[in-house]
Amino acid sequence: MTPMPFLRIRDLSVRFADREAGIFRRRFIQAIHGLDLDIHADDTFCLLGESGSGKTTLASAILGLHPFHRGRITYNGPTINGSTIKQSNDTAHKSLRADCQMVFQSPAASLNPHLTLQQSIEEPLGAKGVGKTERREAVRALAGQAGLSHDLLSRRPGEVSGGQNQRACIARALSTRPRLLVLDEPLTALDAVARQQMVTLLCRLKENFGLTYFLITHDLALARQIGTRVAVMYLGNLVEKAPAAAFFAEPRHPYARALLSSVLRPGFWQGKRIVLQGELPSLRRPPKGCVFHPRCAERLPICTHTAPRPRAVAEGHTVCCHLFGADPSGPSIREPGR
Numbered sequence: 001m002t003p004m005p006f007l008r009i010r011d012l013s014v015r016f017a018d019r020e021a022g023i024f025r026r027r028f029i030q031a032i033h034g035l036d037l038d039i040h041a042d043d044t045f046c047l048l049g050e051s052g053s054g055k056t057t058l059a060s061a062i063l064g065l066h067p068f069h070r071g072r073i074t075y076n077g078p079t080i081n082g083s084t085i086k087q088s089n090d091t092a093h094k095s096l097r098a099d100c101q102m103v104f105q106s107p108a109a110s111l112n113p114h115l116t117l118q119q120s121i122e123e124p125l126g127a128k129g130v131g132k133t134e135r136r137e138a139v140r141a142l143a144g145q146a147g148l149s150h151d152l153l154s155r156r157p158g159e160v161s162g163g164q165n166q167r168a169c170i171a172r173a174l175s176t177r178p179r180l181l182v183l184d185e186p187l188t189a190l191d192a193v194a195r196q197q198m199v200t201l202l203c204r205l206k207e208n209f210g211l212t213y214f215l216i217t218h219d220l221a222l223a224r225q226i227g228t229r230v231a232v233m234y235l236g237n238l239v240e241k242a243p244a245a246a247f248f249a250e251p252r253h254p255y256a257r258a259l260l261s262s263v264l265r266p267g268f269w270q271g272k273r274i275v276l277q278g279e280l281p282s283l284r285r286p287p288k289g290c291v292f293h294p295r296c297a298e299r300l301p302i303c304t305h306t307a308p309r310p311r312a313v314a315e316g317h318t319v320c321c322h323l324f325g326a327d328p329s330g331p332s333i334r335e336p337g338r
Contacts (some may be wrong), residue, residue, distance in 0.1 A: 005039060005040050006040050008038050010071055011036065013030065013068060016028060020284075031054050031057045044206065044228045045060075045213065045214050045215065046227035046230045049232055050243070051218070053235060057236075073084055073092075075096045101173035101181055102181075102184065103186050107189060108157045112201070113156060121171045121175060123172070125139075142172075143167075143168075143320060145171070161191050161194070162195065163194030170201070182216070186215075189218075215227065220260060227244035229244060234255050235283065239256065240319045241317070243316050246314060250273070252321065253321050276295050289302070289307055290307060290322065311324050
């Protein structure tokens with residue numbers, strides 16, 4: 001029997017006011033479209049896609065940093081319903097935020113340049129009313145677990161490397177003992193050596209602290225290395241969801257295959273190289289039908305006018321594409337080759 005998800009998202013939609021519409025016209029830009037997602041305890045859930053696909057917007061909506069106008073989020077029982085009015089003050093959202101921390105892609109920008117690393121790490125503990133002596137002991141313990149030497153704690157962000165700043169950010173995030181850690185491109189600003197050290201650190205911390213990871217990344221090699229579940233976003237839509245092993249063994253959606261094909265690493269992709277033509281469309285003028293069809297070499301006539309619905313192609317593996325039939329036990333309309 002499949003356990004209940006740690007975090008369940010249903011029909012989530014997010015929109016922004018279009019500032020270019022003018023003062024007297026009220027128009028919205030749809031950033032997330034009716035999204036369904038399950039994150040289980042102890043997952044390393046990886047969200048993949050190009051810049052501008054809506055990955056960070058989704059994380060912001062989950063954490064209550066941006067309202068969602070439709071849908072619901074269920075976290076550990078209580079449900080948060082979509083509302084554009086005071087949604088961030090919802091009791092269930094407060095519980096979710098209390099159990100969650102976020103690590104951003106630019107570690108130096110995430111820390112106050114005027115505070116030492118010691119002060120930055122202990123700041124959340126001070127906000128919770130932890131005493132000064134206890135805070136300092138906790139910071140030294142967290143720094144050790146994050147691989148940050150104690151002699152660096154007296155330095156400011158501008159006086160240490162990017163990798164050391166990221167370790168301080170992780171120690172700070174862990175100071176409140178979260179259950180869910182959102183990692184938004186946490187390795188982007190690091191060099192190759194620091195990246196591999198950080199991957200090892202994240203794996204160790206996950207086991208030691210019993211964390212669930214929500215990893216937003218462009219790094220498909222990282223997702224294959226540490227991910228347990230994967231979802232692919234394109235223009236605010238989830239086009240494929242699957243267990244990580246199944247996804248990297250056999251991606252189904254044409255966009256997912258193009259992403260994997262783009263990885264410049266020997267042996268990562270065994271099929272024919274796929275080069276996407278054109279740019280990601282504007283959210284102000286999204287394509288009709290399947291949002292990916294203008295760039296898809298395998299599009300069908302139906303793709304230009306009818307949006308596809310999610311279809312199960314294997315256990316826990318769904319794809320939103322007209323190339324696949326509705327019956328998971330039957331053949332697809334056309335089996336795209338790799």
